Amino acid sequence: MTTLQTVFEKARADRRAALVGYLPAGFPTKDGAIAAATAMVEAGCDVIEIGLPYSDPLMDGPTIQDAVHRALVNGTRIADVMRTVEGVAKSGAAVLVMTYWNPIDRYGAERFARDLANAGGTGTITPDLTPEEAGPWREVSAASGIDTVFLVAPSSPDERIQAVAECCTGFVYAASLMGVTGARTSVGAAAEGLVKRCRAQTDLPVCVGLGVGTGAQAAEVAGYADGVIVGSAFIRRLLDAPDEASGLSAVRELASELAAGVRA
Amino acid sequence: MTIAEGSLITAADLVGGGVAGDDPDDRGRFGVFGGRFVPEALIPALDEVAKIYAEAKTDPAFISEFDHLLRTYAGRPTTITEVRRFSEVAGGARVLLKREDLTHTGAHKINNVLGQALLTKRLGKTRVIAETGAGQHGVATATACALLGLECVIYMGEVDCERQALNVARMKLLGARVVPVGNGSRTLKDAINEAFRDWVTNVDTTHYLFGTVAGPHPFPEIVRDFARIIGVEARRQVLELTGGLPDAVAAAVGGGSNAIGIFHAFIGDEGVALHGYEAAGHGVETGEHACTLTEGSIGVLHGSRTYVLQDDEGQTIESHSISAGLDYPGVGPEHAWLKDTGRATYHGITDAEAMEAFSILARTEGIIPAIESAHALAGTMKLGRELGPEATILVNLSGRGDKDMGTAMKYFNL
Ligand SMILES: Cc1ncc(COP(=O)(O)O)c(C=O)c1O
Numbered sequence: 001m002t003t004l005q006t007v008f009e010k011a012r013a014d015r016r017a018a019l020v021g022y023l024p025a026g027f028p029t030k031d032g033a034i035a036a037a038t039a040m041v042e043a044g045c046d047v048i049e050i051g052l053p054y055s056d057p058l059m060d061g062p063t064i065q066d067a068v069h070r071a072l073v074n075g076t077r078i079a080d081v082m083r084t085v086e087g088v089a090k091s092g093a094a095v096l097v098m099t100y101w102n103p104i105d106r107y108g109a110e111r112f113a114r115d116l117a118n119a120g121g122t123g124t125i126t127p128d129l130t131p132e133e134a135g136p137w138r139e140v141s142a143a144s145g146i147d148t149v150f151l152v153a154p155s156s157p158d159e160r161i162q163a164v165a166e167c168c169t170g171f172v173y174a175a176s177l178m179g180v181t182g183a184r185t186s187v188g189a190a191a192e193g194l195v196k197r198c199r200a201q202t203d204l205p206v207c208v209g210l211g212v213g214t215g216a217q218a219a220e221v222a223g224y225a226d227g228v229i230v231g232s233a234f235i236r237r238l239l240d241a242p243d244e245a246s247g248l249s250a251v252r253e254l255a256s257e258l259a260a261g262v263r264a
Numbered sequence: 265m266t267i268a269e270g271s272l273i274t275a276a277d278l279v280g281g282g283v284a285g286d287d288p289d290d291r292g293r294f295g296v297f298g299g300r301f302v303p304e305a306l307i308p309a310l311d312e313v314a315k316i317y318a319e320a321k322t323d324p325a326f327i328s329e330f331d332h333l334l335r336t337y338a339g340r341p342t343t344i345t346e347v348r349r350f351s352e353v354a355g356g357a358r359v360l361l362k363r364e365d366l367t368h369t370g371a372h373k374i375n376n377v378l379g380q381a382l383l384t385k386r387l388g389k390t391r392v393i394a395e396t397g398a399g400q401h402g403v404a405t406a407t408a409c410a411l412l413g414l415e416c417v418i419y420m421g422e423v424d425c426e427r428q429a430l431n432v433a434r435m436k437l438l439g440a441r442v443v444p445v446g447n448g449s450r451t452l453k454d455a456i457n458e459a460f461r462d463w464v465t466n467v468d469t470t471h472y473l474f475g476t477v478a479g480p481h482p483f484p485e486i487v488r489d490f491a492r493i494i495g496v497e498a499r500r501q502v503l504e505l506t507g508g509l510p511d512a513v514a515a516a517v518g519g520g521s522n523a524i525g526i527f528h529a530f531i532g533d534e535g536v537a538l539h540g541y542e543a544a545g546h547g548v549e550t551g552e553h554a555c556t557l558t559e560g561s562i563g564v565l566h567g568s569r570t571y572v573l574q575d576d577e578g579q580t581i582e583s584h585s586i587s588a589g590l591d592y593p594g595v596g597p598e599h600a601w602l603k604d605t606g607r608a609t610y611h612g613i614t615d616a617e618a619m620e621a622f623s624i625l626a627r628t629e630g631i632i633p634a635i636e637s638a639h640a641l642a643g644t645m646k647l648g649r650e651l652g653p654e655a656t657i658l659v660n661l662s663g664r665g666d667k668d669m670g671t672a673m674k675y676f677n678l
Contacts, residue, residue: 055580056453056565058460059303065447078577101301102564106578128301128567132291153305155467164304178305179465 001120002094004147004170007046008205008226017222017262019044020207021255022098022231024051025084026076027067028238028247034087036238036251041091043252044259047227048088049125052081052099059100059127061182063232066239078107082119089120096149096170098125101133109137113144123147123170131163138167149173154190158197165202171227172198176210183213183233192224218261228262230254286531288598292481293569295604297597300480302460302567309467314482316387321489326382333378334493337411338368340375342494344501344658349628350641354648358656360510361631362498362526364663369407371400371634371663372494372522373475379490381408384471391415391470395459397424397452397518398589398636399431400663401475406440416440419458421451424588431667449582452518452592456566476519477596480567484596491525494660499529502658512537512647515660516639517557517610518589520596522662527608537609540599541643543585544612554583556595557603557610565594571603586615586671587635589663617642619675622665634663635671 011018021040025033037048053071057064081097089095097116104112104126116124123146129137134150141148147170152161155178165172174195177188191208198206208221209229213236218228234251241247292298300310320326334340342363351359364372384392392414396402402418409416418435422444425432435442448454456479463472474483477491495513502510513530515523517540530536545553553559556571563572565580573581573593585591602608618635621642626632633641637660644659651657665672672678 054578055448056457058457058566059464061461069447072579102572102574103578106561106563106574106576127303128564130300130302130304130307133299133301151304153303155305155308157308160304160307175303175305178467180461 001089001122002092003122004047004094007094008171011046011226017225018046018207018227019218019259019262020047020049020209020227020229021045021234022049022051022229023234024053024064024068024071025081026053026071026074027235028070028244029074030076030080032244033084036248037084037088038091039248039252040234040255041088041093043255045093045255047094047096049096049098050081050084050088052078052097052103054100054103057100059180061180061232063183063235063239064181067235078103082115085116085121086119094122095120096123096125097121098127101126101129104137110140113140113146117144117146121146123149125149125173127151131167134167151175152194152198154178154188154194158201161197162201165198165204168204171205171207172202173229174198174206174208174225176208176212179210181210181232183236184211187211187217187221191221195225215257215261218258219264222262222264228258230258288481288485294598294601297569297600298481298484299569300567301564301569302480303464305464306467309463310480310482312387313383317383317482317486320383320386326386329382330379334375338374338378339366340493341497342366344498344505347629350625351648353624354645354657355651356653357648357651359644359648360502360505360656360658361661362494362658363661364494364522365631365633365637365661369400369404370666371404372491372525372660373401373404374407375493375525376475376487376490376521377401377404377408377473380471380473380486381412381414384414384473385412387471389469389471391417391466392473393417393419393459393462393470394473394475395419395452395455396475397455397591398587398634399424399428399435399667400589402440402442403431403434403438405473406435406438409440410438417462418442419445419455419462421445421449421455423450424452427671428588428667429670452588453580453594476521477524477598478519478566478568478570478594484568484598487521488524488528488598491521492528494522494525495527495529498526498658502656506656509533509536510658511651511655512539513658514539514541514640514644514647516590516636516662517542517595517599518592518636519594520599522660524596524598526658526660531607538602538607539643539647540608540610541613541639542610543587543590543639544614545584545586547614548612552584553612554585554590554592555612556593557599558612568597570597570600571595586618587639589634589636590639611643613639613642621645622672623676631661632665633661634665635668637662
């Protein structure tokens with residue numbers, strides 16, 4: 001299993017930012033997600049976030065909503081998420097699961113952490129779990145040896161950043177803007193300031209997500225962050241592709257462009 | 265500034281009058297329920313709402329302004345009506361209706377909305393968003409925004425836009441923008457998702473005027489406090505009319521605001537049974553229902569730990585009810601707590617039972633209730649037969665049925 005620590009050490013040694021790609025399990029199909037995420041790794045992603053499809057994704061914009069809806073229609077279950085993690089981990093990337101809290105809560109936090117660790121997953125990102133509610137999840141995650149990543153936002157005052165960062169292992173996820181997921185024409189102006197404010201509170205790597213979708217944007221973010229997170233732009237490529245093969249080459253192409261960006 | 269002579273509410277009415285253990289803890293928990301499960305981006309906004317509300321609820325100027333609007337604009341106090349002919353189908357029990365249907369805009373929703381619209385001003389925000397199911401909360405919100413000069417955007421599921429078309433027109437006339445929500449089940453739950461997405465994007469200028477006692481802390485507490493007036497008035501009125509307290513209080517439960525609104529003033533009265541009626545839709549055995557408390561399990565939905573209709577992996581199960589206002593797979597955390605502590609009891613009422621009660625009240629009393637409220641009436645018919653003619657039952661008639669004429673025309677072939 002590749003850990004987040006090794007990923008960021010290696011990126012730092014290469015004097016570049018890490019590239020983090022997101023894709024929901026079960027999209028475009030159960031096997032298609034494994035193939036697409038593997039292609040993303042081969043073309044330069046260091047970390048993959050596998051999204052756990054959830055019926056009420058209130059932090060997600062239309063692109064991820066669409067993909068997640070398709071995944072649920074495909075009958076994607078938590079066992080499929082674990083199988084996806086296992087499949088993608090074989091590519092050598094560090095693999096995280098990104099999920100709203102309720103599916104973990106319902107599945108059983110301890111069981112989820114254990115199953116994820118057994119599948120070769122390195123941790124989770126839980127966008128609706130705040131420090132006040134995160135205690136039990138941090139405990140069982142630590143016991144299973146998986147990382148816990150939480151989010152900060154431009155609206156977060158320094159005390160909240162500190163509280164969130166204290167809960168994080170692996171890295172801190174900085175949302176570049178106030179809003180939902182989805183590619184934007186420019187990366188939020190608040191992102192750089194937020195990363196600076198995070199650095200004042202923590203030595204953990206800080207990765208920036210939300211709204212990043214091009215090589216140029218990746219290069220810009222790589223100028224001040226330790227990692228660049230891209231989700232909707234990959235999904236867009238798959239949604240727009242006429243068939244699976246062209247979808248795969250489209251995500252490969254985007255991953256290469258972004259990988260060049262984080263090295264610029 | 266002191267509170268005007270003859271005012272409806274006092275600070276104690278608003279904050280709950282000190283019933284032990286009935287306010288959430290500092291994490292927003294009622295027992296194990298409630299809390300905040302939302303993106304970190306929204307935490308500062310929720311903190312701000314909580315802080316401004318804590319100041320407002322003890323500020324005589326705020327209370328006096330709220331009181332003024334309730335009296336001169338919403339039409340409070342609302343009366344209670346004894347329904348003798350209806351009581352015949354309720355085992356002869358004495359039935360008293362709390363007439364929230366007589367408020368301006370026709371439902372209890374106006375109480376919370378006026379309070380939160382004043383809060384919006386205090387927050388220094390100029391734009392209001394809200395979700396709506398039956399359209400009553402949307403209409404009430406659009407109304408308050410018109411009154412106070414606030415920009416208003418209402419999210420409403422496409423299915424609900426269709427079954428409550430009249431309310432869509434009302435909201436538009438009142439100057440609100442109505443955004444139909446076409447994803448998921450295209451009902452209330454998806455409207456809430458969309459409203460949260462708007463809020464996280466526009467939180468600098470916007471207050472999310474949440475319409476029921478669900479959602480993240482502090483909404484369950486704020487909405488309850490602004491709806492408390494229903495029970496505070498009704499308790500006085502019943503005492504005055506009958507010389508005693510009712511044996512039972514009945515209300516429909518969607519998200520739970522009208523029910524908590526009438527229950528809350530009675531929580532300390534041990535002899536008063538509290539009964540909530542959820543929508544059993546086509547019958548719980550069909551799986552097409554909205555019986556969150558009676559059939560659901562504990563989970564997290566829309567930022568709060570509560571009872572939820574969900575599958576074995578935590579995916580929300582779509583609810584069903586003939587009444588848009590009860591068609592919701594979650595419920596307020598305080599109801600979850602009242603259920604688990606045994607203080608309140610919850611039951612399911614099918615579409616057919618509700619529609620029967622709907623037509624009975626119209627024919628026996630000349631009052632056309634909202635279909636939501638008809639669930640409480642159907643529950644009262646059963647409860648009255650259990651309790652018998654000696655009992656007094658107070659029912660929250662949470663709204664009027666004008667908005668439901670389309671549904672009634674179809675259902676009864678009118
Ligand atoms: C008249 C009426 N009663 C009840 C409800 C259900 O909501 P709650 O359970 O929050 O009172 C609604 C919701 O729209 C309503 O319009």
